[in-house]
Amino acid sequence: MKNFVITDFEWTSWKGNYSGKYLEKEKRDKWQKKEIIQIGAIKVNENFKIEKELNIYVKPVFNPVLSKYIQDLTGLKQSLIDKKGIEFETAFKMFLDFTDNNLIISNGDDGKVLYLNLKYHNIKKKYPNILNVKNIFRDRYMIPRNMLHSTVIHSYFGYKLSIKKFHNPIEDCKNILKVIKKINFNFNYVV
Secondary structure, eight states: OEEEEEEEEEEEOOOSSSEEESEEEOOOOTTTTOOEEEEEEEOOTTTEEEEEEEEEEEOOOOSSSSSSHHHHHHHHOOHHHHHOOOOHHHHHHHHHHHHHOOOEEEEESHHHHHHHHHHHTTTSSSSOOOOOOOHHHHHHTTTGGGEEEEEGGGGGGTTOOGGGTTTTTTHHHHHHHHHHHHOOOGGGGTT
């Protein structure tokens, strides 16, 4: 396996958007768009070593003020987004440059959210295929549903859980990498 990229996004959400035992049910009002507010990614070599990290803050346009819910969930503060956030189109270009045509995987619907954001911003550029490995983790490797979230999945294998790093995209990417290494992930399932 050559280099690959693990990515994780954070996007705007409000209290009550997700429900159900595994937060699998989603309900949003029409104005509650899933705007990406943070892009995290790590580039991993064939020896499963991290070569590069990417962390980008993105300014939401449709709902520029972050909800208290998403600030509490992610630790992202409005002042950080206001100060360090960049336009989505610029962030997308940086993400494309970083991925450099490598295989991109995520542990969730990050690819769908990226597609939505391209539509929101009327960007017609070809976008990369982000392969969601969550179902592979569940079905092929028998990781229980309650352990599939990127913030906790590594703890299923005995790794220490850090409450302070919940919903941090870079840390979530590193958690997925720990799992990939631990289970000797078969990339034939995704390529």
